[in-house]
Amino acid sequence: MKFGFKIIKKSKKSFARAGILETPHGVIHTPAFVSVATQASIKSLAPEDLENLGAEVILSNTYHLYLRPGSAIVKKAGGLHKFMNWLGPTVTDSGGFQVFSLGWGQVHKIGKIGFFPGFEEIEQYKGKSPKLVKITENGVEFSSHLDGSKHFFTPEKSIKIQEDLGADIIFAFDECTSPLAGYDYTKKSLRRTHAWALRCLKAKKRKDQALFGIIQGGDYKDLREDSAKFISSLPFEGIGIGGSLGKTRKNMFKILKWLHPFLPGQKPRHLLGIGNPDDLENCVKRGMDLFDCVWPTRLARRGTLLIKKGRLNIGNARYIKDFRVIEAGCFCYTCQNFTRAYLSHLFRAKELLYHRLATIHNLYFTLNLMRKIRENILKGKP
């Protein structure tokens, strides 16, 4: 199996490290941002666009591809790589995030793990339970968000689907707990996630895929430490850090600090679902190697463009007559070819091209930021 991780430089001032992750479909220079292709497509981009952006790796969602087109179809196509014609490294998640987003996420009215300082405490949700998801010790019953049909995911099934999809890096099936879950629930869930981790290791058959375990435990110190120790002790090829990372950014940093002493030094660490430009450098400094997040691309489609000084809302009337590029000095295809005025027009006119041009810019911004972070580590800067 062509999987290996080499750390080539460590920062002296932080836990940051630069590495090279080898996969059967090529190398990933870490720290790296993993672009999210939920349904086997980075929304609005072709694989060629990704290559031109210098993107090295993408992540697709097991749950989504299982429902549509179905993992048997992807397998028959020759796997995810051939199906979507992206020949570089790929990752699939385990479906565990959907246990949250279709489950307690819906009860708690939060579609995404994130920072929710304003949210009320867990008490108000007592007695309620998820409608689209039923969790047992054996696995999780989902109701499809497409047609309501019922599907049962076990750790074994998640691994089987991920083997059919054929990504280079796959994840153990887990329950991603809600930021609003209480201690008792999180503890009970964590025991289950740990049992499932063992079952995933046992179920895995393919030798050309790297299986990453996932640390859960919410923002409870003893649970996070317990999970870090347990997952790190198992023969996973890498470590995912998932679930609720607390209700504030500060809390997330605190959790990463708790975990660090227990993480194996030589395995890659993927901070699941995080990839906001504001978080990247801070989390790299706390020892993280891999990130994935839909925000850069989702923000783009909604009209928000990333710039060094923050964000630019292309829907703002001031850009109608602004003939500058999004950001002077940006080398992305969009900034090399189009003005804010044209993007403003495309956005207002609901032209499909807008999505691609905006996505290219935001993804380039994020990938380029990560390249600079890596460069700084290599230069011994941060």
Add this chain to the structure above:
Amino acid sequence: MKFGFKIIKKSKKSFARAGILETPHGVIHTPAFVSVATQASIKSLAPEDLENLGAEVILSNTYHLYLRPGSAIVKKAGGLHKFMNWLGPTVTDSGGFQVFSLGWGQVHKIGKIGFFPGFEEIEQYKGKSPKLVKITENGVEFSSHLDGSKHFFTPEKSIKIQEDLGADIIFAFDECTSPLAGYDYTKKSLRRTHAWALRCLKAKKRKDQALFGIIQGGDYKDLREDSAKFISSLPFEGIGIGGSLGKTRKNMFKILKWLHPFLPGQKPRHLLGIGNPDDLENCVKRGMDLFDCVWPTRLARRGTLLIKKGRLNIGNARYIKDFRVIEAGCFCYTCQNFTRAYLSHLFRAKELLYHRLATIHNLYFTLNLMRKIRENILKGKP
């Protein structure tokens, strides 16, 4: 002014001819299909995609760009070419088609000039009149389809807007009559269109744009002949053939036959709004040089892909597991890289990438068909 048209080969069996149309932004090899970028964007494609497709010329709509972003903005950007970063030849229509589509087209419940063999006769529309459009001898009052605001187009204003937009080829302001208009209305409208043609010639100031006149007259032989003679007698750089071309394809061919003896031999002829693959060769044989049509791109977005044997509806369940390309032997980017199964998935999952890949295929199909028609003329075949 860098505008010129050379006919380099004429067919001996038909009125087909191959030519080279020189414009300030490059040459167009005729017969040519003009891709439609209604709002300064071929829906879902970047100008680079067009170059890769071998497209030589695009057409944008004056009425749409006048309303949004406004012709002053496009002018300030340096003209349509710079605004959208398409540096090849461009065409703008005059707004005359919208006089129809927002006017009698709405009364007659037809959004597009085309073939309507099943439509009832004009009698049932007597006493009705358009709501969004008011036509006088001086010009046309439009109500904007965006916000209902009122705008008045005169021949002079259409030319002024088109000079601000700055396309290489512009059109005289006309009334495009409905296929269901009666003789008396069509005759009255034609006199107005002829008067407007003279006013457009007088109004034109820029020397680096070619102004084409438009022949109207519905499917009435005397009116069409009258219009062909009148428009051909004026110092236009090219001839547009517009308006209703009858209720059937056969009727359209008949009209082209009527017109042919009166068309100036050395001027390019643009058959407005026609570009269905089935029509191209037949209309080239009837002496046409330029075509534009939204169908190849609109069909693509709706799931219909053009193939030699007809059409392929990618929404059909049979394509879910079809790992062949759209058409074997097709050299388009889509067929070189993606399968029917993947396109079927993107279409069903409503992924934005679908639109671009499908548009690329259908546009390539159309452009390639036109290239072959031209090649055959050069080889003395058709």
